Amino acid sequence: MELHEAKDKFIQAWGAFGSQWGINRSMAQVHALLLISPDPLSTEDVMEQLNISRGNANMNLRALIDWHLVDRVLKTGERREFFQAEKDVWKIATHITRERKKRELEPMVRLLGELKQTSGSNAETKAFKQMAHDLHDLTSRIDAVLDRSTRSDVQWFLKAASTLLR
């Protein structure tokens, strides 16, 4: 396959994949573009290559910086900023995981913790409390794991599971 075709497929696929996971298509595409670019790109480069507006490029670049997936880079003698993606897939995975944990998992754990103390003891309330309890237990365990596990723990787990269990 030719490079430009492959790049294009990758950008499209990453965009589609992202939008199935609640990340907007452009943000995922900008990320994809930076991921496979050997050098940092300017806002204009991103606009051109993806055919998106300046505002859109800017907003998504900022969001990616927020997520720690992209860094600003200054080139000496250049006024404008350049952007460069983190290329280490483990760091990418970690940053995405941490960010979503903070934004989505933690609030859910907190809510479930409250809900499992709902007052009452009829069948309906019992079913509700049981579910809140079980979900709280699962989500808080996951939360704890994400807090404490390191890259090497996860690598070990993935390796162990994918070889030992073969």
Next chain:
Amino acid sequence: MELHEAKDKFIQAWGAFGSQWGINRSMAQVHALLLISPDPLSTEDVMEQLNISRGNANMNLRALIDWHLVDRVLKTGERREFFQAEKDVWKIATHITRERKKRELEPMVRLLGELKQTSGSNAETKAFKQMAHDLHDLTSRIDAVLDRSTRSDVQWFLKAASTLLR
């Protein structure tokens, strides 16, 4: 907190959570409603309690059945169907994981496998191939783990990680 307030909060939160993860709000809300209901509900019950149309209720119930998150139940002497959610949180997690693996992860692994063989050897192509290779490696490891890991493996991992690493 009162039951009806708690139920409502849970349904809203589950709906919002779902939509951040690419699952539509109604599907997640129907799921939430069934999760906390001690008895199976009919389509009409779902329509009333969530204020959604018949078509919408029906479509999302079918989708939940597809995902193996909800079962049809027949009550003797009743013409219509009732619906009941799987209540075991581990089974819920497993079914969601398996389904998303099949729909999203597997196609991505396949694509990356192709892309990492792109022809060429200049800096741009090399950067691209490297990224495709790294992502393929990560995603296929995750894929392998999801294939082989059982409930008890995961429970063990979560427990070990959340207690030993404390």
Next chain:
DNA sequence: ACAATCTTTCAATATTATTTGGAAGTTCGA
């Protein structure tokens, strides 16, 4: 076979999310 009751489909509509593009803001060097 019919009527009653329930389920499914789908085109129209409504809602929500994303994108645009121009205006305002910022920074830097002369």
Next chain:
DNA sequence: TCGAACTTCCAAATAATATTGAAAGATTGT
């Protein structure tokens, strides 16, 4: 301080997605 070069903001436009509701399709008991 000014103007050039760039970045950010945001209201309006557009696009994508979800929902409705009425009609068609099934199924069951008589």
